Structure formats: C-alpha cells, structure tokens
Amino acid sequence: MNNTHLFILAFLFVLMQPKDVFSQTYARNGMVVSSSEIASQVGIDILKKGGNAIDASIATAFALAVTHPSAGNIGGGGFLVFMDSAGVTTTIDFREKAPLNATTDMFLNDAGDVSTGTNLYGNKSTINHIGAKSIGVPGTVAGLYLAHQKFGSLPWADLVQPSIEIAKNGFPLNWGLYRAAIFFDDNSPVLFLRNYFRKDNGEITQFGEIWKQPALANTLKEIRDHGRDGFYKGRIAKEIIKFMEEHGGIITMVDLEQYIAVERKPIKGTYKDYEIYSMPPPSSGGVALIEMMNVMELANLDTIEFNSTAYVHLVAEAMRRAFADRAEYLGDSDFNPDMPLDKLTSKSFAKERFNHIDMTKASVSDSSKFGQLYDGTNTTHFSVMDKAGNAVSLTYTLEHSYGSGMGSSQLGFIFNNEMGDFNPQPNMTNNSGQIGTSANLLQPGKRMLSSMTPTIVAKDGKPYLVIGSPGGRTIINTVFQTVLNVLAYDMYIDQAIEAMKIHHQWLPDIIYYEKMLLSPDTRKALEAMGHTLVDRDELGELMGIQVDRENNVLIGASDSSNPNGAAIGY
Numbered sequence: 001m002n003n004t005h006l007f008i009l010a011f012l013f014v015l016m017q018p019k020d021v022f023s024q025t026y027a028r029n030g031m032v033v034s035s036s037e038i039a040s041q042v043g044i045d046i047l048k049k050g051g052n053a054i055d056a057s058i059a060t061a062f063a064l065a066v067t068h069p070s071a072g073n074i075g076g077g078g079f080l081v082f083m084d085s086a087g088v089t090t091t092i093d094f095r096e097k098a099p100l101n102a103t104t105d106m107f108l109n110d111a112g113d114v115s116t117g118t119n120l121y122g123n124k125s126t127i128n129h130i131g132a133k134s135i136g137v138p139g140t141v142a143g144l145y146l147a148h149q150k151f152g153s154l155p156w157a158d159l160v161q162p163s164i165e166i167a168k169n170g171f172p173l174n175w176g177l178y179r180a181a182i183f184f185d186d187n188s189p190v191l192f193l194r195n196y197f198r199k200d201n202g203e204i205t206q207f208g209e210i211w212k213q214p215a216l217a218n219t220l221k222e223i224r225d226h227g228r229d230g231f232y233k234g235r236i237a238k239e240i241i242k243f244m245e246e247h248g249g250i251i252t253m254v255d256l257e258q259y260i261a262v263e264r265k266p267i268k269g270t271y272k273d274y275e276i277y278s279m280p281p282p283s284s285g286g287v288a289l290i291e292m293m294n295v296m297e298l299a300n301l302d303t304i305e306f307n308s309t310a311y312v313h314l315v316a317e318a319m320r321r322a323f324a325d326r327a328e329y330l331g332d333s334d335f336n337p338d339m340p341l342d343k344l345t346s347k348s349f350a351k352e353r354f355n356h357i358d359m360t361k362a363s364v365s366d367s368s369k370f371g372q373l374y375d376g377t378n379t380t381h382f383s384v385m386d387k388a389g390n391a392v393s394l395t396y397t398l399e400h401s402y403g404s405g406m407g408s409s410q411l412g413f414i415f416n417n418e419m420g421d422f423n424p425q426p427n428m429t430n431n432s433g434q435i436g437t438s439a440n441l442l443q444p445g446k447r448m449l450s451s452m453t454p455t456i457v458a459k460d461g462k463p464y465l466v467i468g469s470p471g472g473r474t475i476i477n478t479v480f481q482t483v484l485n486v487l488a489y490d491m492y493i494d495q496a497i498e499a500m501k502i503h504h505q506w507l508p509d510i511i512y513y514e515k516m517l518l519s520p521d522t523r524k525a526l527e528a529m530g531h532t533l534v535d536r537d538e539l540g541e542l543m544g545i546q547v548d549r550e551n552n553v554l555i556g557a558s559d560s561s562n563p564n565g566a567a568i569g570y
C-alpha cells in the first residue's frame with residue numbers, strides 16, 4: 001500500500017465518521033465555552049495563571065461586555081450557578097431591580113392598556129421595552145463582585161484588566177457586529193447606537209477593522225480600581241444618574257447605592273441517578289426545568305424514539321404544563337415568600353401533571369387562566385470548569401439584543417430594557433400571550449421574572465454537565481431538551497446541543513420547531529392530534545461542558561448557531 005492508498009483510506013475514514021458529531025473540544029485542565037472566542041480565551045488565560053472557575057468567569061463576563069455587547073454587559077443582570085469540586089452548589093442572583101420610583105401601572109395608558117411603540121429594530125413593541133423607563137437597576141457588576149468576594153482567588157484587578165485592554169486597543173469587528181453597525185446606522189431611533197460602532201473620524205467601523213471602545217475602557221478602569229463601588233458610587237454612578245435625568249429615566253442614586261446581589265440556594269431536582277441544580281426565582285428556569293425533567297422521568301423514554309411524533313407530543317405537553325405553572329406561581333421570591341417551589345419541583349406533582357397528558361391528543365391551553373408575554377432575542381451564556389473540578393454556569397442579559405440601546409457616550413456601555421420582563425397589566429392574560437398574574441407584577445425594588453436557566457448536572461456528587469442558553473422563554477426549553485438529550489438519549493454534549501429543538505410555552509398554543517426537525521409525516525400526525533405547528537430558523541445558542549470522568553477529560557461544545565462562539569480548553 002503506497003501513500004496514495006493511505007491517503008484515500010484516511011479520507012474514507014473521515015467520511016465514515018458519524019455525521020452527528022459536530023465540534024468537540026477536549027481538555028484536561030480547564031475549559032471555557034462562550035459566545036465570543038476572544039472572551040473564552042480571556043477566561044482560559046486566567047485559568048492558566050492559576051485562577052479558579054469563578055475568577056475565569058468574572059474575567060469572561062467582563063470580556064463579553066466588550067466583545068459581545070448585544071448581550072454581554074455591565075448594564076444588565078443575570079445569574080451564576082456555582083458547583084465546587086466537592087459538589088457543593090450555590091447561586092448568585094444579580095438580576096436587575098425595578099427602581100424605587102417605579103409603579104405597578106407605569107406602563108399603562110389612560111385606558112388602562114399597555115401602549116405600544118417602535119423598538120430599536122423598527123418593530124412594534126410594548127412600551128415597557130422602550131426608552132429610559134425600560135431600564136432596570138443594573139446588577140452585573142455587583143454580582144461579579146460578590147462572586148469574587150465569596151469564591152475568587154486572584155486579585156479583582158487582574159480579572160478586569162484584560163477587558164480594559166481589549167476595549168482600549170480594540171479587536172477586529174466580526175460579521176455579526178458589523179451587521180449591527182450598519183443596521184443601527186440607518187435605523188436606530190437611539191443616537192447612542194448610531195454612534196456606537198464609529199471610529200474617531202466619525203466613520204462606521206468596517207467588517208474586520210479594529211473597533212475600539214475608549215469610554216468603556218475608562219468605565220472598566222473605575223470598576224477595576226474600586227470594585228463594586230466603582231460602578232454604584234462615584235463618577236460612573238453620577239454619570240448614570242445624569243443620563244437618567246436627561247432622558248426621562250427613573251433610576252436614582254439611592255437605587256444604585258442600595259442595589260445588592262444575593263446568594264441564593266439553588267433549585268434542586270433529580271433525573272434517575274443525576275442531580276440537577278439550577279437557578280431559583282427570580283428565574284423561572286430552574287423550577288420549570290425540574291418540573292419537566294420529573295415528568296419525563298415518568299415516561300418510558302426507552303420506547304419513545306427521539307424526534308418521533310410521540311416524543312414531540314410528550315415534550316410539548318410537558319412544556320405546556322410547566323409554562324402554565326410558571327405564569328401562575330412565579331416571581332421574585334423577595335416579594336412572593338409563599339411560592340410553592342417544593343411542590344412544583346416534587347415527584348408527586350410531576351405525577352399529577354404526567355397523568356393528565358393524553359398520548360393520543362393535544363391538551364388545550366386555556367387563556368382564561370394564565371399566559372405569557374413578549375419573547376426577547378438576546379442574552380448570553382457561558383460555562384467554565386477549572387482543573388480542580390469547580391464549575392460555573394452563568395447567563396446574563398440586557399433583555400433585548402442591545403437592550404434599550406441607550407447609553408452615555410461618557411460611559412460607553414448599553415443599558416438593559418429588562419423592565420419589559422414584568423407583567424405590565426394586572427389581570428390581563430390572553431391567548432395571544434400576555435400575562436397579568438400577580439407574582440410578577442411590577443413593584444418598586446422587585447426583580448422581574450426571568451427565564452434564564454444556567455444549570456449544572458451532577459453525577460456521583462460531582463459536576464457532569466454545565467449548560468445554558470440565551471433565547472427568552474425558549475431558554476428553559478432548549479436547556480431542558482439538551483439535558484434530556486444527554487441524560488435520557490445518551491448523546492454527547494455537542495450532539496445534544498446541535499440536535500433540533502421544539503418550543504411550547506403554553507400560550508400561544510403552538511409548537512415552534514426548528515425547520516429541519518420534523519418530517520412532513522410527523523407534522524401531519526401531530527396536527528391530527530390537535531397541535532398547531534410553526535417553524536423557526538433556530539432555537540437556542542447553547543454553550544456547554546460535559547465531564548468524561550472515566551477518561552478524565554472535559555468535553556466543550558459551542559452551538560454552531562453562533563459562528564463567533566468557542567469552546568477553548570487547555
């Protein structure tokens with residue numbers, strides 16, 4: 001056999017590899033998987049310097065605020081789930097809060113309805129997502145600082161410094177950012193975004209050109225030098241308040257001074273031998289995820305083929321029920337001390353829910369009871385593991401892509417429009433998807449209900465799967481299906497991430513499915529059962545790590561739906 005034969009054999013071997021293996025990164029010592037290759041590298045560099053998973057997460061989060069500004073942020077909020085190498089798990093809640101001057105009816109017009117306006121993208125949107133009043137008190141800096149105080153090991157300044165350098169020296173504008181730059185140049189109703197991607201000479205930064213953010217670099221320096229106070233007090237805080245006063249926002253200095261991030265007990269559930277840890281309220285993600293996993297545990301999935309009619313029906317029915325319960329019960333736990341979290345995540349409750357699923361026909365979502373609201377389009381998740389086996393699952397957001405689009409040119413960062421996650425209109429729940437239940441009504445100082453679902457699954461008491469996604473309410477369902485794919489259908493993390501997904505959120509009563517997922521026959525069969533089906537381009541942008549303990553290796557996978565994402569290990 002000569003070299004040509006060997007080459008042909010090698011080529012055939014490559015062709016014969018299973019097609020459903022996408023992109024796996026293997027590493028022994030640490031892994032960071034995020035929506036930005038630059039930010040993943042920042043995290044890995046911190047791990048290599050001896051930082052732990054929390055240190056790397058803080059550095060990655062600041063880096064994403066520079067390189068992935070549609071969702072990476074210091075002007076928004078989010079959640080961190082942390083499991084140490086011994087399996088001890090906790091969470092940090094740094095969700096935004098309603099300003100103290102907010103009122104329950106602040107987004108209602110004289111007729112008592114929520115008015116609509118035009119959002120950053122030229123689309124009609126409810127007014128609670130538009131303008132300076134849509135900005136919640138940001139939580140990200142407080143959350144990262146609290147994580148550092150409790151669990152960090154390297155000096156805080158070392159974790160902020162890499163992002164200062166990227167903001168100051170710039171990085172090549174990628175295709176996604178370039179598309180945003182030209183879109184906002186032509187269309188943005190918000191001046192800040194029209195100027196956001198410009199160079200010193202006033203021209204828009206072109207694809208591949210270096211984009212610098214000097215104002216953001218200066219803001220990050222304050223945070224580097226003064227920690228939490230660098231954002232919530234002093235020069236930055238004064239500039240935030242000046243901005244609010246000039247643009248009709250209602251955040252005051254008292255809101256900034258009083259903002260605190262909170263350590264909370266995770267929501268915990270099990271699926272067979274696995275333990276699942278996720279975010280408690282003010283996220284609805286953990287509760288809904290556990291409820292759905294409990295329902296699926298009751299089904300004999302060995303007899304239900306992946307993506308079959310029975311599979312889609314069962315998964316959609318589990319989603320329908322979890323989302324109805326979400327709407328009925330969940331909100332900020334500081335304002336709703338009596339939420340039945342134990343009940344919702346119990347095996348007996350799942351049994352009630354499971355027993356009411358008819359495997360021959362679709363249930364009907366009844367809007368006279370509960371519903372849901374607008375679906376946002378951007379958030380970002382990353383997963384980190386270090387050499388010692390500590391794991392971090394972190395999702396944070398500005399709510400919509402580029403949030404409110406508003407910001408001060410002195411500060412260089414974008415404010416969220418998270419106030420849109422509150423239920424804006426008491427008692428108004430309808431089939432088109434508005435929710436008016438009380439747990440998540442707007443109240444001063446309250447955190448708005450979230451769907452972000454940063455999750456860690458443990459096996460034998462140690463991190464096994466670290467996972468999360470952006471996608472508004474679809475987050476809960478894409479994380480759910482990815483976890484199920486690994487735990488019940490034995491997929492590797494990359495297959496589980498890339499596998500096509502569905503989404504049902506109770507109201508509207510529709511199964512959304514990724515275009516390639518369902519064969520015409522399966523669609524027909526589901527329609528015959530009473531389901532309505534609508535296709536979507538894609539669901540989820542999952543960033544995950546799986547631990548192969550037998551071989552002592554970490555497997556990282558970044559969803560191919562984001563070409564800028566990267567799993568980097570060492």
Ligand code: DON
Binds near residue numbers: 377379
């Ligand atoms: O917290 C939430 O559930 C939403 N504000 C997240 C928004 C979102 O994920 C939009 N993303 N793709």
